[in-house]
Amino acid sequence: MNPLEAIEFINHLEESFPVDQWTSLNIELWPIIRTHMGFDLTEGDVIESKRIEKASPTWLSSRWKAETNNFAGYLKALFDDQQSGVFPKRKAEVLFVADNNTRMDILGRHYHRLCDPFRDAYQSSGLSTEHIEPLRSFERFPRYRSSIYVNEYVINSLSKIFAVSAPSRQSMTPVKELRELFEYVRRESDIGIYMNEHRSLRMANLVFRMTEIWTRILQFIKPKLIYIVLCYNAYGWSVCTAARRLGIPTVELPHGRQDPTHHAYGRWNRCPSNGYKSLPKVFWSWSAFEKRTIDEWAVKTNYHQSFEGGNALMKMWREKRVAFVKKLDSMATKRFARLKGRPVILATPEYVSKSVDLTLATIARAPKEWYWLIRMHPLEYEIRNEELERSAKTLGIANFEIEYPSKWPLYTILQHADAHFTGFSSVIIEAREMGVPSVTMLKHGAIIFQNEIAAGNLKFCEDLDGCIELIRHCLDKGKLNEDATASRPLVETINALHRQLDIESELL
Numbered sequence: 001m002n003p004l005e006a007i008e009f010i011n012h013l014e015e016s017f018p019v020d021q022w023t024s025l026n027i028e029l030w031p032i033i034r035t036h037m038g039f040d041l042t043e044g045d046v047i048e049s050k051r052i053e054k055a056s057p058t059w060l061s062s063r064w065k066a067e068t069n070n071f072a073g074y075l076k077a078l079f080d081d082q083q084s085g086v087f088p089k090r091k092a093e094v095l096f097v098a099d100n101n102t103r104m105d106i107l108g109r110h111y112h113r114l115c116d117p118f119r120d121a122y123q124s125s126g127l128s129t130e131h132i133e134p135l136r137s138f139e140r141f142p143r144y145r146s147s148i149y150v151n152e153y154v155i156n157s158l159s160k161i162f163a164v165s166a167p168s169r170q171s172m173t174p175v176k177e178l179r180e181l182f183e184y185v186r187r188e189s190d191i192g193i194y195m196n197e198h199r200s201l202r203m204a205n206l207v208f209r210m211t212e213i214w215t216r217i218l219q220f221i222k223p224k225l226i227y228i229v230l231c232y233n234a235y236g237w238s239v240c241t242a243a244r245r246l247g248i249p250t251v252e253l254p255h256g257r258q259d260p261t262h263h264a265y266g267r268w269n270r271c272p273s274n275g276y277k278s279l280p281k282v283f284w285s286w287s288a289f290e291k292r293t294i295d296e297w298a299v300k301t302n303y304h305q306s307f308e309g310g311n312a313l314m315k316m317w318r319e320k321r322v323a324f325v326k327k328l329d330s331m332a333t334k335r336f337a338r339l340k341g342r343p344v345i346l347a348t349p350e351y352v353s354k355s356v357d358l359t360l361a362t363i364a365r366a367p368k369e370w371y372w373l374i375r376m377h378p379l380e381y382e383i384r385n386e387e388l389e390r391s392a393k394t395l396g397i398a399n400f401e402i403e404y405p406s407k408w409p410l411y412t413i414l415q416h417a418d419a420h421f422t423g424f425s426s427v428i429i430e431a432r433e434m435g436v437p438s439v440t441m442l443k444h445g446a447i448i449f450q451n452e453i454a455a456g457n458l459k460f461c462e463d464l465d466g467c468i469e470l471i472r473h474c475l476d477k478g479k480l481n482e483d484a485t486a487s488r489p490l491v492e493t494i495n496a497l498h499r500q501l502d503i504e505s506e507l508l
Contacts, residue, residue, distance in 0.1 A: 097131075097228045228250055251284055421467070424444050
């Protein structure tokens with residue numbers, strides 16, 4: 001299914017089943033099921049199955065290998081970056097919970113592009129912060145600011161040791177209704193759905209145990225406010241549930257698109273009047289469009305809210321007050337000067353998606369004087385950059401590079417890009433704000449970014465020669481007018497959020 005078909009199917013389920021009433025161990029089931037189902041329904045629309053690594057022969061051996069590598073990497077990261085590691089020995093007024101996938105290398109130190117601008121603002125005003133970092137990537141250190149490393153293995157182990165006894169499952173779980181739901185999905189969608197009633201209950205059990213641990217962590221740190229990145233996984237659901245239990249407001253910082261077809265943000269048509277405990281209280285939005293996406297359903301509850309705060313890191317890049325921003329821009333200007341005015345196109349394919357072969361084929365057919373910056377997804381770069389480079393060279397492509405555009409900050413790259421070519425990357429949004437027009441070759445991208453097409457910021461064509469002509473048109477037309485949305489300083493924006501949440505602390 002494409003994203004629009006998938007969200008319409010999910011909304012049909014919300015109309016047909018009392019999904020907002022389903023719980024297990026007092027954990028809401030629908031946010032868990034909806035998230036996994038959204039990925040399952042749309043996977044075939046974007047994923048190139050031949051690029052997915054084959055699983056280990058048995059579930060047990062693959063699970064053991066994953067857990068062993070996970071814990072070994074966790075210990076290695078703790079040791080290698082111990083100077084930036086801390087333990088929760090103190091209270092903090094503001095807590096951040098975000099993994100390290102979004103860290104970027106800033107002159108040898110890894111800056112968290114979503115959290116560190118906020119931490120800088122808070123700590124400059126004398127308010128204490130703490131960052132608990134679920135460890136996903138084991139190479140992103142040393143860190144720019146200190147944080148507490150945790151991982152699923154550790155949280156799981158602690159939850160089994162310290163969690164309180166679980167309530168009776170039988171009295172709370174709608175097993176029959178769940179079975180009916182998944183039978184209906186398998187019958188009507190004709191798509192292989194990984195999630196089923198048993199996996200849903202196992203995930204609820206995990207979220208229950210993690211919620212108990214996070215409750216104790218929050219009781220110790222006593223934050224007035226929690227910022228969280230990626231609310232639609234076990235960490236997000238458990239942190240939000242624990243915070244709601246303790247009356248602490250949560251704010252999700254977006255790492256990409258928020259649109260009506262996104263199953264985590266759009267069209268929650270069956271939401272309890274008090275909202276879902278496992279979802280954030282506030283969804284931070286980059287623009288008025290994303291804010292409307294949240295408001296369309298959140299205003300019907302007395303809990304969930306939107307807040308249009310803009311892109312914090314982009315504010316910092318535009319203001320150019322931070323020393324490392326000035327230095328990086330100067331270094332980039334010198335680097336791009338060697339191209340002597342050649343058109344520069346940023347390409348953002350996702351390696352396991354159907355866009356990568358189309359991207360390479362387009363580059364191979366495009367004018368040789370065009371220079372291509374291929375920026376890979378952070379996780380894909382670590383394991384597949386050499387493979388992608390070999391694929392490009394096999395096609396005779398020489399006018400490209402991968403390492404520099406993949407490792408350097410996106411906004412430094414965008415300042416020197418004349419156009420952006422992608423399948424469905426949310427870089428489309430950030431490119432628009434930096435005045436860079438985009439072209440997509442996938443219908444999937446055209447659907448989820450239809451507002452950008454309507455505004456003239458994104459062009460769509462499935463034909464390779466047509467894409468090349470659209471890119472040529474973007475180069476001839478020049479940069480877009482940069483988006484000035486939410487251009488007030490970050491400190492003023494945070495103060496406005498505090499007022500909305502009735503938090504007394506003001507930043508100076």
